[in-house]
Amino acid sequence: MRLQFKHQKFQQDATNAVCDIFAGQPYSSINYRLDSGDNIVLHDNAWANAKVQIDDNTILERINKIQRENQIAVSKKLEGKYNLTIEMETGVGKTYTYIKTIFELNKRYGWSKFIIVVPSVAIREGVYKSLQITQEHFAQEYSKKIRFFVYNSQRLNEIESFASDNAINAMIINSQAFNAKGKDARRIYMELDEFRSRKPIDVIAKTNPILIIDEPQSVEGPKTKEGLKKFNPLFILRYSATHKKDSIYNMVYRLDAVEAYNKKLVKRIAVKGITQKGITATEGFVYLEKINLSEKAPTAMLQFDVKGATTIRKKTMKVNEGFNLYDNSGELDEYKNNYVVSSINGKEDYIEFLNGKRVYIGQVCGEVNEEQLRRIQIRETILSHLDMEKKLYNKGIKVLSLFFIDEVSHYKQYDEAGQAQNGIFAKMFEEEYEKVLNEFQLDLDSDSYREYLENISANKTHAGYFSIDKKGRMQNGKISKKENTSEDVDAYDLIMKDKERLLSFGEPVRFIFSHSALREGWDNPNVFQICTLKQSNSEIRKRQEVGRGLRLCVNQKGERMDETVLGEDVQDINTLTIIASESYDSFAKALQNELAEVLENRPKVVSRELFEGKIIKNNKGNQIIIDKDMVDTIYYDLVSNKYIDRKGNLTDKYYEDRKEDNIEFSPEIKEYTSSILDIIDSIY
Structure with a gap:
């Protein structure tokens, strides 16, 4: 499959907001001599970006005009020479937009040297992949291609080519590569024998590159800001959904969370909250999965304990009013006190027993341990997945679900001989998948979808995406304390290379287990469920959590399923369900608080x-x-x-x-x- 890209007005608007500022700049580039430290000429045809020839007053006037057009507070001065801020909500194509801006700046003004600064390996690999998959798309529009590479201090020939090539060149670099204390980071500032006694930073700086900072709030500490100056940038572009208040310089375009949702550019968010009610063994275990109102009388899917020959097991059944848990559990004592369904309320999503106890959808009553809660979350994710898949299969849209976990051992373990075995979450998944599928297939009326499900086994439909050690074993990997994201290249190589394959019905994997720290840099447009199976108290911001699945989905042809294709149904089909280990109210409140931070600077009344x-x-x-x-x-x-x-x-x-x-x-x-x-x- 090849992903298809559309020309979208908001991305063109964001590109114009940057490019129009320099209207009148002559189309040119500078040819200079690239030499070694002792002035022995190596190249006569090195190229640099031509200096901005528009005066500062005109630049500020242009910025103000664009700000007025985009309903953004007008800047009183130039903040740096020049810093421009672009705010774009997660999932709307921020990387695509700045790649388009690179092409447009080259087309209008001849600028050809660009450096993309990123905070983490995840984002670096995501940017590299985006440059790969958009290459043909932009080549058709601009009749040019970008030569791009990831900075590596051991591959100095790439820096040489960056300076000497007169085509469009983009270097992707981690901020740690020039502001960390390690020996490898220092090499960019060192005179290197293998680089003919030159400093890499000097060769780069002479090109007057345009810097693009991806997620500046994660990049720009005091040391990084000083390090960026050494690149001698022509100007700096900052792209993020969550800029810090103190680092918004001359904002020229804004597409925030509310606008993205209102314009139907991202998925709608739904939440299944799993909460515990009651903590003693004297209260019977009851979990209300869902309520069905499509039958003559309302029914509910209820999970409860059942006495077996040797053990107590949990059973899910469709129940109606009058259903007696005591009778159907094998007469377990905890259900003796009038656990008879007296009413099923589909309007307020609860059932009530004769003893007065109410259970709402997503609530777990009675004593339940951590393992049982995780099992319920996994089951709910599978149920949501199959409901969405049933709806979208015949439309040619593959559904993916994403589980975030904290320990690889919970997914995959290895014995003394190095043989892989399922961890606790993988075991739970396969057990619950088989149970849910058996119940689910009873209601199927599509033969083609039934055949699709029958051809995928439980053990083939899930996969883990983690770092790999030298023995080929999955491992937790290194975690950056500052960003709480993995620094392992292997983990992201695997994910990024499989991006298109995961979207194909020919690939059986539909459920993805990954590290909870994978918050930025990777997403897939067909993630429709996200479940966080936390075993620790680590905090993950809600917007980062949901951001992995906000993109609008694509079909088997790689076509984006947006409003132009689906019309008013765009957000009925494009719905992201979060299976949260907390109540709906708690999750929603946390998400709203984060959105309120984004909207703090927006007008609150009409004046x-x-x-x-x-x-x-x-x-x-x-x-x-x-x-x-x-x-x-x-x-x-x-x-x-x-x-x-x-x-x-x-x-x-x-x-x-x-x-x-x-x-x-x-x-x-x-x-x-x-x-x-x-x-x-x-x-x-």
Whole structure:
């Protein structure tokens, strides 16, 4: 399979936001002599980026104009010469956007030397893969290809080529390669005999490279900022979804979490929260899996303990009102106290027993240990996976699920002879998969999907993606304390090389076990379930956790299933389910708090200041700057039509009319309605 790429307006807008700043810059590059430390000429045809020839006042004016067009606070000064910030939500194609920006800067101005600075191996490998898979796509558009490589202090010939080649060149480099204390990191600053007594940093700096910083909030400590200056950058572009407040310089484009969701550019998020209620063995174990309202009378899938010949085991059954757990458990004492289903409430998602106890979907009642909770999470992930797969199989969309774990030994273990064996989570998965599949296949009406399931065994449909030691064994790998992400190349090599293969129905792997620290740099558009099987108290930010599955899915042709293909159904099909080891409310609150951090600088009410000085377009595309008189007209219309209250909050009437496309302004500003509404939509 080859992934297909579309031209999307927001990515072009982000590219233009950078490139338009330098309009009028002559198309050129600088040819110079690349020599050794003792001035022996090695090349007469080394190339560098030409200096910016636009004066600073004009650059600032351009930045301000673009900021007004994009409803971003206007910068009062140039912050560095030059630093430009681009905010793009996870999953919308940030890497694609800055690769496109590289091509466009080259096309317009002839600049050809670029350095992409990344904070971790994961992101480095992700960037390298993106450059690979987009190569043909951009070659068709620009009739050029980028020569790209990962910086390695032992491969100095690549730096030589970077300087001497007049094509587009991109070097990907970890920040640790120039700001760490290790011997390998110091080599970039050393005069090396094998590099003809030159310092690699000097050769790089002479090219006046454009720096692209991927995830600057993870890169730019004080030492890194000083190290970046030594590259002698022409200017710096910063791309992230989560910029730190103190490192936002001249922001020129913003597509944050709310806008990405509203524009249907990412998956919708659903949460299955698994919580424990009751802690004593005297309370019977009950887990409510789901409620089914499609039958004549509501039923529920209920898990409870059942007495066997020698042991107590857990059993899942479809139950209706009047179902008696005591009778059906083999008369276990913990169900003796009126554990009879008295009602099934599909509206509020709970069942109630005659003893007054209520159990909500996702709740576990009674005594339950860590292992049992993990088993329930795995079962719920499989159930969600199969429900989504049943829906999408005939549309040619493969469904993937991702488990995050903290210890490789929980997935794979090795005996004294080095033979691999399933760890506890792999065992649980195979057991639960077989059980769930047997129940699930009873309701299937698609012969082709049934055949697909029958041809995939439980042990073939899951795989682990971890670092590999010299004996070929999976291992936890090294973890960067600063970023809490793995530093092992092997882990990410394996994941990235399998990205397209994982999307094919011919590949049986559908369930992926990986290290919980894999938070950035890898994602797959067809991850529809994420389950975190934590055995420790390590904190993973919710947005990083869900970010691995936010991209819109693709079909077997590699086509992106976005709004242009699916229309209004785009987020019904593109739904990411999180199986959380906490309540829905707890997970949602944590995620909302993180989103609130992102939105802190956005306007919270409609005020006159929201509009004044902004650039808007009419129906013909002509632009004007909103003056004071126009502000008064807009504000009067909003008040008189009861679209805002006395405090400037948007009213229900606004949202109703907005949904029906029924908002109208006074005749003199009516032709600017679309642009005015874009400004109002920046309110959350």
